Amino acid sequence: MIERRIGRAAILLLAAVLLAAGQAGMAPSRKAAAPPPSASTGGETDSANPLGATPAETSTDRYELNWLTDHYNAGTAAIVDARPLENFVAGHIPGATHLPFEDFLSGKPKQLDYLPPDQPIIVYCDGGDCDASHKVKKMLHEFDFAEVYVFVPGYPAWRDAGLAVEQGTPETLP
């Protein structure tokens, strides 16, 4: 009797799986947004420890704007903007890759192919209560990007310091 009950429960589960698969199969695929040619990703780096962090400090939060600008200017890290598209379009750090958390929900985002796997990544969002950058950091770890930092003050700190900003949509990948 117990086998029959388990079988019935399995059939109900299977029905739900099939319906969910059908819905997922009908969902429109989204095109990922390509990163623009990046001034921040092309520099020479010390691949062993490019941001001067100890192993214990990797993937931790950073608060100093100088820390970000130093590595931005030296091109020693890739910059990732984790904010929604409308915020990115309104203004972002020049050369930043637009990579919101939602892009991970459809599998591996194409933007990851453009991020240097052996280079540190600095993620930012809107500062304050914004936790999008931490979510993106977590996902980057899942895709084997080992050294990921969050610039906690986010885009407002960069913009309010009068540093160069860029506007417009990211390029679309094929």
Next chain:
Amino acid sequence: MNRSSTGVSVGSLVARLATAGVLLLAGYTKLQGGPTAFALAIESFELVPGRLLLPVAYFLPWFEIVIAAALILGVWARESAALATAMLAAFTLGLASVLVRGLDVDCGCFGGLFGESKVSWASIARNTVFIAIAAVPVWLGGGRFALTRESDSSPGAA
């Protein structure tokens, strides 16, 4: 059928339909919001690995609806109710873990239909009531108007 068994049968029917209503509402509101929004709601609980968020977000609403449909029709009522009870218990454990960890998380349980925004102990109390109701057909069987009947569906049969 004596008066006692009639009461049991009707009680089981009411519990079955009540549970189905809860699951149908929960599943429908999740489908209306779309899988991405639900995946983000799941993510905030910090319990599901990132790569599983979207599969879970696709699966759960349909699971709720399939179970609800089975309960409404009275098809395999014990099994359907057992799955509903297990699912509600899992949700409740998730809610409790959010409170224990001190996370400030939107419940996202019924698309905000009940004016509920954040996970609270009231959410857990509500779910506990749902679990108790969902467990009734597990114990008593499908009750009246169930499409499938079992030889062991009498009250108390395991």
